[in-house]
Amino acid sequence: MNREQWLAERRHGVGGSDAAAALGLSPYKSTYALWAEKTGEVEAEDIDHVERVHFGRIMEDIIAREYARRMGVKVRRRNEILRHPKYPWMLANVDRIIEGQKRGLECKNVDAMAFRMGEWGEPGSDEVPEDYLLQCQHYMIVLDYPEWHLSACVGGNRLELFIIRRDPELAEMIIDGERDFWQRVERHDAPELDYSRPDTRQLLAKLYPGTDGTEVAFDDDIEHWHRVKEQASALTKQYSDVADAARNHILAALGNATFGRLADGSGYRRKTITRKAYEVEAATYVDCRHVKAKD
Template sequence: MAKAQIEILASTDNMSHSEWLEMRTKGIGGSDASIILGLNKYKTSFELWLEKTGQSLLEDSAGEAAYFGNLLEDVVAKEFEVRTGKKVRSRNAILKHPEHQFILGNIDRKVVGENALLECKTASVYLKDQWESEEIPESYLVQIQHYLGITGYQKAYIAVLIGGQRFVWKEVERDDELIKMIFDAEIHFWRHHVLGNIPPALDGSSAAEQFLKERYEKSEPNKTVDLAFEYKDKISTLYSLKDKIKELESRKKKIENDIKSELKEAEYGFVGNYQVGWKPITSNRIDSKRLKTDFSEVYNKVLNETTYRKFTIKEIG
């Protein structure tokens, strides 16, 4: 049995939320594990790299959901005690791996009298199916194994409040093989991408688009390059995707029009667990054509010239 060897990076007792967010840039936390392994649907490894290298603003990716999750953490922990008869206590500290100082973790609770931890979660009612089986969502599984790897604990419990009305708890055994895989990926990400300042593969996120826009804001007039041959297939795929998107947009518009035709003068319609709305929205906008024609002097004064790089593809020859 592995002996727990826990090292503390910092106490969180008197730490402000902004200070806690700043500490997250010092290493890889439990919630980062699923991102690095490509299991997180809310953030990509490229976005994480921007955050860890100080190239994007620090913020809570889950927003209001994270806020209420933190607010209800104590409620979930107390209910776990009621349901199981176990006792838990807070561990108000940022923990670190004994060998790799950049592998960090904040565990929600330590289970008293056991070599175990408790992870508290809240989930939308729409995600209830993820908790029907004995398994837990992959992103939570790697987060828990990350914590088990740091603490040396042999097991974890995860308790979740679903939709504010259903409570589920499960036991998770330590998986040393999975922990090694997680830590290997995290070590590579930190050393190669963060310390080496080498970005992960670009993805389709808005963060990647903004990164390219800012890094290559200016172009050299009339400069050309010969693209690698692989880009011929990529361009062909891009054309196919554009055609598919156009087809899907057309289908989407047809369905919307069918529903509008059914609504007629009604502002709302209901079917099953769906509510459809089609109501008037009033907004005030400047008529730029009239402003230019009737008030040309004012128009010229407020005219703001902008420059951007336009991406185009066309077949030649």
Template structure:
């Protein structure tokens, strides 16, 4: 039997504490590596350090919350179905670390409704039968917890394009989710083992944010750090060699084109056309308008990682 608590009876602090005690639908895509906005490393620290688990306060989230009722109502108008809020936090009957907070449930069906708002620039992600992988993982997670057979996703795209998707329960994907979430919960969260730090933008942004406060100290790094430094230097050499090799091949291809504007093989069409572009003469601008432009400088601070090899004295 699915366990539940009424979240309306919880204070915000109690609700956040409950979220710390398990994995929700929005965590599922992160654990499977399909959420470009958050990494497993960030999720680990958020679950193990409550002070880091702060709600992002921005216009996208604000309007997403405001428009949720509008999206749900439009779904009712277009389908003739009725939906209602579900104020419960549900727990999986066999895997208590899995919980679900759903936007709406569909009356008379074993189905849920997830309401989304997104930019018009994301319209292509919803074309045809497509649905962004992170949202597919989210609703399948909900179906895993509730035992529901179906999910509907209603999306307001760009403020004027309404999209609806119907998603059937996928037992194979649900098993993958349960296995991955169980592994992450037991072998990372409960064991206190940080997931391997990856090179995603989400991880980079989070690492930079987490360590933005600086101690003016120098520490001794381990042999593991020395291995990382050698790997970084090797990557730099490989990138340099690859760029030089690419330039070599491009020059050879240009030589084959000669004075021709385009060429074609069985597999490729290549063009070599003149292109005009305007660039700002920064040097001249600074010399002639120094007093003017100084008012337009914007100061920001970032931590810069620099590596210098230490030469042994002979």
């Protein structure tokens, strides 16, 4: 199938990269956003043009070949979307399968700084970011494999191997959670929207992309959130003004100096930066702001 067909097929179930979002554990996508994509409420974001994703796809083949060389095994693609025989909502589009073994391979291109941020443990362990762990466990459930390897290229010049073994209790949690999520998709029953997530505003822009000329009367609940927004905005401006004043004190003390040092050894550096002119492409978006009542 071509990419358009593949994307369409992915709408008919939960894939490995969807597992964390379906369970409400993804730092990148909310359960509501995934539900909206699967039900067709919004178009799934095409991230192929994102440079990080593009290079991740390029690096996949390099990582797989180097893994095979180091491990002395043969790996092959499964150019199809696999479906669990008992749980048809569970899909898998895996990176590689190790020939002659019940073992799969997930290839990740990892930024060196992200690797040092604490979500990664010692190579050889299963200490990987939670969304990657759930992805590999999901694949093991679909293929009925006892083990999955995650090979991470760190900073473009180091390959580290993590070994993830099937966890029966975690597998049961994944199956139950994904079943609940998929039943919501089938019933067109939206999960609760997490308003505090940083990606919620982007999701709302997709759900409501235009204006229709109508007017709605807000209830007491929205009146409350209006007051919260106004108070928070006032506090934000107040603290922003304080921060600006503090910065002006520092700039005045620096004068024309290049560097001003604090007692702890840190300090403030001044340097001249020239920014080239550029053109901004035309864009259409929906602006939402509070307007005062007319007299």
